[in-house]
Structures are given as structure tokens and as C-alpha cells.
Amino acid sequence: VLGYVDEHGVDGASAAIVDPARIGPAFWFQQMDEPRPQRNRIHVDVTLSHDVAEERIAAAIAAGGHLVSDERARAFWILADAERNEICVCTWQDRD
DSSP: OOOOEEEEOTTSSEEEEEOTTSOSOEEEEEOOSSOOTTSOSSEEEEEOOHHHHHHHHHHHHHTTOEEEEOTTTTTEEEEEOTTOOEEEEEOSTTOO
16 A cells, blocks of 8 residues: 565564655554553554654644653654554664
């Protein structure tokens, strides 16, 4: 649907799906350690340019979301909607 392609990680496994033109955000689908039947059937990490990440976070909060954690800020922020479904807004900054 998006026209995105697999981007392979160091071990050869798919690390993310990316816009081949590198215009749209990258998506990485995280396998959850424990099943969460009531929420988070899927956990999406959206990787954005660092210069727009905080703007997008502010927009999500203004739309009714809330900040769950900014402990790893600049690498990623965890946000949630009113139903506690989480999403991570990520950048390439401050990655270990």
C-alpha cells in the first residue's frame, strides 16, 4: 500500500520498512515480549528527522495523546493515545 521496501539489519533480518525515496518516515514493527490482548496488538516505531520529531510529538499531545516516557529522548519518546496504545517517535540521535 505504501510502496515501502524492507531495509535489512546487520543480521540480514528485516529491520524496518522504508520509503525508497527516503521522504516518508521509516516503520519498524516491534515484537512484544508479552501478549497484551487489551491493547498494543501492534507497537509502531516511527523514525523521523530530528528537526520534526518534537513538532510531531507536540501535535500528537495536542490531539489528545500523552507522553509516557522521554527517558531516552532524542533517541525516542513513547507516546500513548487515550486507550493506552503506544507508539514510539524515534530519531537517529543519541543511539547506543
